[in-house]
Amino acid sequence: MYPNPGAAYAPPAPSAPAAPSAPAYGVVPGYEDYMGGGGAGGFVPPPAPLHPVPSPDGPPGPVDWNIPSISEAEAKNAFLEYASSNCCYSSAPATDGVITSMQSFNTYRYRLETFTESRTTEWKTEPYTGQNLDSGPAPAPPPWAVHVQVPEMFKDKEDNVKVPNTSTVKGCHVCSETGQTRCEQCNGTGKKQCTVCSGSGKRLSETCDTCSGTGHESCMACFGNGLEKCKTCDGTKQIVTFINLKVEWKNNLEDYVAQQASGMNIEYLSSVTGKRLFQDEQYMVYPVFGFPDPNLSQASEKMVQEHQSKFGQSSRIHKQKHTIELIPITKVNYSWKDNPHIYYVFGNELQVSADDYPATCCCCTIM
Numbered sequence: 098m099y100p101n102p103g104a105a106y107a108p109p110a111p112s113a114p115a116a117p118s119a120p121a122y123g124v125v126p127g128y129e130d131y132m133g134g135g136g137a138g139g140f141v142p143p144p145a146p147l148h149p150v151p152s153p154d155g156p157p158g159p160v161d162w163n164i165p166s167i168s169e170a171e172a173k174n175a176f177l178e179y180a181s182s183n184c185c186y187s188s189a190p191a192t193d194g195v196i197t198s199m200q201s202f203n204t205y206r207y208r209l210e211t212f213t214e215s216r217t218t219e220w221k222t223e224p225y226t227g228q229n230l231d232s233g234p235a236p237a238p239p240p241w242a243v244h245v246q247v248p249e250m251f252k253d254k255e256d257n258v259k260v261p262n263t264s265t266v267k268g269c270h271v272c273s274e275t276g277q278t279r280c281e282q283c284n285g286t287g288k289k290q291c292t293v294c295s296g297s298g299k300r301l302s303e304t305c306d307t308c309s310g311t312g313h314e315s316c317m318a319c320f321g322n323g324l325e326k327c328k329t330c331d332g333t334k335q336i337v338t339f340i341n342l343k344v345e346w347k348n349n350l351e352d353y354v355a356q357q358a359s360g361m362n363i364e365y366l367s368s369v370t371g372k373r374l375f376q377d378e379q380y381m382v383y384p385v386f387g388f389p390d391p392n393l394s395q396a397s398e399k400m401v402q403e404h405q406s407k408f409g410q411s412s413r414i415h416k417q418k419h420t421i422e423l424i425p426i427t428k429v430n431y432s433w434k435d436n437p438h439i440y441y442v443f444g445n446e447l448q449v450s451a452d453d454y455p456a457t458c459c460c461c462t463i464m
């Protein structure tokens with residue numbers, strides 16, 4: 098802009114002053130560590146745990162080892178329903194197929210859920226319209242001292258709260274306190290190309306009536322003055338800056354499914370429930386131990402440890418719960434038109450998976 102050939106290493110010349118991208122936020126005692134430059138804001142490490150870590154509860158109570166199994170009629174019914182719910186499946190294999198054998202491959206599912214809350218801060222602005230500022234002489238409360246209503250447990254939610262005593266009224270930095278900015282529609286010119294003559298000023302070799310031959314007409318958005326109401330201050334010329342506290346509640350859910358040899362894709366199990374053998378809900382749970390399947394006890398110990406250390410560092414743990422379900426899986430061998438086939442019936446819902454269903458009539462892929 099201001100060439101200065103004599104000084105090869107001179108710093109670049111200043112360009113025309115642009116409107117600052119952010120207001121001067123100032124410093125709020127207690128928030129210096131969380132508020133990055135320019136109001137980027139940041140993560141607020143969690144405070145000490147709400148409660149002392151619990152002591153072991155001991156092993157889960159007596160467990161009912163009755164292994165559910167389904168009858169041939171139930172298996173057949175589930176299969177018929179499956180075939181009829183798929184529009185392009187012929188029901189013939191389900192109707193005419195003959196069950197040759199059924200095997201149970203029931204499996205255990207251990208599920209750990211950790212409900213956490215995390216907080217981050219950031220500077221925000223809103224137009225000042227004379228609203229109550231909620232700002233007194235008292236210092237701003239530390240991020241984790243701001244009162245926020247805890248929502249329903251184990252459900253994800255997000256909340257935004259204005260931190261008390263951080264609001265300040267300032268002149269609007271975007272419009273330099275004029276309440277107006279350049280019109281975006283006409284880029285501040287107040288004019289737009291004439292739509293009738295497309296800017297040529299002529300129509301059928303005569304002067305365009307609409308624009309009187311100028312080729313442009315007045316911008317409707319700003320009535321030709323090139324200015325529009327400032328969006329940042331809503332035209333009030335003043336803004337309020339405040340610290341916004343973003344609060345995120347998250348249910349961190351993890352499953353472990355014990356090995357089973359049925360051959361069914363284990364991912365199908367995520368859509369069904371099983372018979373609940375054990376459930377515990379506490380501020381922090383103690384791993385399951387003494388369970389007949391040692392792999393499950395080991396998985397529980399590892400997952401509980403990981404959740405408590407990982408989520409304890411990044412968030413406040415409100416509650417944990419874990420369950421063990423016994424999920425019935427029945428492998429059904431049947432024959433249809435003298436060929437052997439397989440399907441599986443699984444979960445309390447008696448869902449069916451039949452990846453090799455023999456009579457599909459079109460190419461849709463189902464399950």
Ligand SMILES: [Zn+2]
Pocket residue numbers: 280281282283284285286287288316317318319320321322323324
């Ligand atoms: Zn305009």
Ligand SMILES: [Zn+2]
Pocket residue numbers: 291292293294295296297298299305306307308309310311312313
């Ligand atoms: Zn025109």
Ligand SMILES: [Zn+2]
Pocket residue numbers: 269270271272273274275276277327328329330331332333334335
């Ligand atoms: Zn403004």
